[in-house]
Amino acid sequence: MGHGVAMTLQLRTAATQNKTSPADQTGGPDTVFSVLARHAVTAPRADALSGAGEVWSYGRLIAESEAVAARLVSLAGTDARVAVIADNHPLTCIVYLACARAGLVVSLVNSRFRQDELAVVFAKLEPHLVVTDAAHHADVDAALEAAGLVPKRAALERDASGLDSVDGWTGSSGYTGPQPLAEAIFEITWTSGTTSAPKGAMLTHATALYRAACEAELFGLGPDDTAAVITPLFHQSGIRNTVLASWAAGGHAVVLPRFDAATFWADIARYRVTYLCMVETILLMLERNPPSAAERDNTLRRVLAAGDPNVVRRCEQRFGFRVVQVWGMTETGVSTGVPRTLPMERVNMLRDWGNGAPLAGWALGDSKVRLVRDGAVVDGEGAQGEIQFASPMLFSRYFRDEAATTASFDGEWFRTGDLGMYGPEGALYFLDRIKDVIRRGGENIASKQVEDVLALHPRVAKVAVIPVPDPLFMQEVMAVVVADGAVSADELWAWCDARLARYKVPRYLRFLDALPVNGSGRVQKQVLIKVAMESGVIDRRAGKAASGEVTS
CATH class of the missing domain: 3.40.50.980 (Rossmann fold)
Structure with missing residues (x-):
């Protein structure tokens, strides 16, 4: 497949074209x-x-x-x-x-x-x-x-x-x-609030259906498929990537309370699940389970996931399902993906080429992707830049935030704030987040929000929140604190517990006399990250094993 200013992988079906097809009850486009x-x-x-x-x-x-x-x-x-x-x-x-x-x-x-x-x-x-x-x-x-x-x-x-x-x-x-009407606003879905407070992305009926149809085509969903929700319904992976995609294809959606590694394969067998969405943390937890007959004789055909190519390949080989890798965000939906018809030999070649960078595939449906660096569109194998996206999948605007809406677009192109790279045949790879974001077990965490909460504590003079590598959650949250008087780690954890979702509360705390800053007074987080796990780190979970149940 070629690539250039805009790469498009056409995935068209009758369902995809429901935007302009007559509806039984409205006489107009579908809702x-x-x-x-x-x-x-x-x-x-x-x-x-x-x-x-x-x-x-x-x-x-x-x-x-x-x-x-x-x-x-x-x-x-x-x-x-x-x-x-x-x-x-x-x-x-x-x-x-x-x-x-x-x-x-x-x-x-x-x-x-x-x-x-x-x-x-x-x-x-x-x-x-x-x-x-x-x-x-x-x-x-x-x-x-x-x-x-x-x-x-x-x-x-x-x-x-x-x-x-x-x-x-x-x-x-x-x-x-x-x-x-099909163009009426149907849903306000909230971003993770990775640079500020969460923003409400507004979706029309037409947009929601277009996303669902493209996903149903990408995963080959039909009336005989059963999709299970094991992530929170409020996540895109829950209500839209699983339930609505299944319904668009006339399939069956099963809502489970949560992911539990101990009961996962029993749930798959009970409902004869053929498709689901999961984050890399769940793949790792399934790997930790001892081998069983249930996992070998399962009905799962395809899984939506992103993550380390080695983890993906090991799970495919062990469990027998195919991981269809994608890229997307609240504002764009599942924007790119790897076609299920692509031979596995070719898929694995593309995965290996990324040298650890997750393969994101090609744009879906009538969508277009480009990479922009220093204000110019870049092209060619190995080119890197901000991922920008133009598509019927895009949200309409941010609810009551015209300034943020305007700042997020360059004409028809949505600025994602994510760094991508082109690979062979125009395949897109996800490299990193340009914004100051921590990615923990599938959740985006704004370091600024955690910093703001800790800064309100009367005994905290300065604070910087950074990511540290974690073998299970990919990244964990660390707070580096300059105290103003006596304050304990337990006191700061209790302070955060009362004000933040559990997954945002720092696992690690480190007390320093001062934070490293540059000439303009900005905290040098990269310096902190390099020495993050040196002596003096306090681990809230010291001595505790990771739970087999994803609740945070």
Whole structure:
């Protein structure tokens, strides 16, 4: 395949062209709901959704989603924003689809956020209705109070809160209002907040469907496939890369509470899972399991993952599935990938060429990728530059942040802030993050956010947060602190525990008399990284083995 200013791998299917195909219920281009409504007509008894001991056929899923849509509108009104904060549960998918039916804007918020983090998101989003599970009522209450908001509230399931609950709405009369337009905003999905507070990326129905269709084609998904969610639903890998991609193909989506290495293969066998998304940390945890008959005789065909080529190859050889490597982000969706039809000999050659850099493949569908360095487009094998992306997959804009939207685009091209490289045949490789980001077990962590939290402690004079290598999570978080008086590591960890999601809390602390700075007074983090693990490091997990369950 050639490459140049724009590289494109065309992956076109009838589903991909749903953006301009007539919909059964709208008479115009498809919406997220109308695609599933069509499945409910052609295959009403086919399994669509499973989890929490329940199975929904497409017929049942559409009927219950319409009933929930009616109740959502009665509570929040039309054109409302609905926030969902909950751990993995199939009812979240029904709320998601109900919003698609009623033309409401849905936002799945990171359920690992603490009160302060939730308050920042709520203050931006100003939701009209907030749906939570029992585990998150208290944090949401406090966050809404801090944000000065009093939206309508509902529970996902009936619980002690006394809130009206989604599971009690499914038998009600269905919503009879109009369908939204394909170009209407359907979802606000939150970035990781890697340079500042999280930004809300706005997706239309058309964009969400285009992404799902390209992913379904990339992975060869169809009505006979079962996709399992083992990452958080609020992640792109959960609700969009797994559930929506499966639904676009008429397949079956299974929502599991979380990834658990001890039960993974039993879950795969129970549901006969053929496809799922995972991060490299999960691959490593599966490798640590002792060999078993269950892993050798499994139904998995393809896995979406990115990571070290050696890890990927070992898992393919041991478990028998094919890892389809991709690149993407909240604003772009899964933008590039390695075609499943590419012979494995060729794939492994491309993996080896990267010398450890993850192979990202080629642009999907009608998308284009280019590399830009020092303001100029670069080309040719070995060329490096910022990955920029132009595509129907792109988000519309950042919610209530025109300045950030404008700064992120060069005409049609979205500036990703990621560093890439061209390889043989125009293949794209991901090299690093240009921004100051720590990547831990599939989560992006803004070092500035962690620094800001620690800097608020009265005994912290200065702080720098840096990544350190980790064999399981790829990177761990270290805080280098200049204290102002007596302060213990336990005190700082407790301070962070109360203000940050668990995966953002530094595992390592190191106390120094001063931080290295350059002539302009900026902290020289590269100097700190080089000497990070020298004497004086305090490890919070000293003596503790890594858990087989991914919860942070």
